[in-house]
Amino acid sequence: RGGGDDQAMIDRMHALMGTLEGADEGMLTSALTLIVKICTAIQQQPAAPKVRSIKRRGAAFQKVEALPPLIDLLACAGFQFTSDADGESVVLPQGASLYILSELKGLCDSHLRRVAPQAAAAAPAAPAAMDRGTRVFVRVEGGVDPARIEVPDSFFEFTGADLKAAQAQAPGSGQLMTKTMRESLKPKYKYCLLRVRFTDGLILQGLFRAGERAEAVKRWVDSCINTPDRIYHLSTQPPVRKVTDAASLPKSLAELGLAPATLLNFFWQDGVSEGAGFIRRDLAATASPLTAAALPQPEAGPARPPSRGGAEA
Structure with a gap:
């Protein structure tokens, strides 16, 4: 239909x-x-x-x-x-x-x-529904690598405590870092940008909260493909790790190491890829070339730690 x-x-x-x-x-x-x-x-x-x-x-x-x-x-x-x-x-x-x-x-x-x-x-207040900002891209030869994702500052959460700890370890402070302080300096992610690459050349992109479970990703992909009843898997770049297996689905995207951004590969469990396209026809019709500007801006937020570079999946 x-x-x-x-x-x-x-x-x-x-x-x-x-x-x-x-x-x-x-x-x-x-x-x-x-x-x-x-x-x-x-x-x-x-x-x-x-x-x-x-x-x-x-x-x-x-x-x-x-x-x-x-x-x-x-x-x-x-x-x-x-x-x-x-x-x-x-x-x-x-x-x-x-x-x-x-x-x-x-x-x-x-x-x-x-x-x-x-x-x-x-009823208990439920978290506001996350706008996935779903988009479909096609990679242009010689264009942007879909695995290289420079996320905006709003994906990071950097608290006042983090800033104090960072000042304490600044050159010349003379203070040694404790394990707790080192842990406090690890980036905290609010959002997770996911790209799903299909073998027909299309790339599906969506936005999640870092605390959402992998189950939410599967439901989103189910709603975007033609045959959600057929068993499929999503896996990370090498080293390959499935994020849609029974053990991973209940875990948060942060726990799975997918935040702040990751490129996932889509494949059918039976290994057969012939037939109609993967993504729903109405969505596939909106596909545009993948560019460096193809990123959502969920909200304005505090700056990330100065030492943190762009996220590469």
Whole structure:
């Protein structure tokens, strides 16, 4: 399905949500909360059939059944309504767009914030969503090396304590550095810029907080490629180290040594690379030549340590 078809479905979904104005608040809140849970489960385990199939006659799903526009909403997002010996089910096929699924989840979340402001206010504050600044590049022969990434000062966090320690070790201070002081001088990263290189020559770029887990990177890549259900891996430059294996996914990007910037290589687990392009067609259509200026500026921040050079992945 092309980008235009996706947008038509998204527009239809917005229209359907508009028809729910005036619906019973408690019923709508319960139904939307369930849809958000279903979407989240699929995003976290896109290849697991069990999270893609929901019993239509189950007590939980009856909350959705009670509001017919929500059934149409699920259909717009690619869900299919099936019937077999086990009963009726709502199923999201493996080939359905996870991009549309993400839009569905965001739409329901947004509506929940409007219909249940008290519940939202009582919930623990979640970190603000990170704008990935997703971009697609194509490397020009003789152009910028995608592995050489000079990140802006705002990627670094340098505290007053760091400055004092730096002054203490300045030439002529006569003070020896303790282990604690040496540790305090290590750069602290707020952000992590990641580039994912595909074998078809395209490069995907996104911005993360250094404390985010590798799981967030996988979800981002899933949302950007054509076949997220197919098993793939992301690995660092030699020495090669997978950052999408079970042991790495729960770790932060800082823990994995990916901050402040890293180039990762994308490869399918089965080793087969033939067929359509990796990146979604609508995203691939925005590809531009990779230049030294192709970096995000997340925010203004304190200067990095003077001794720190550019980050090279």
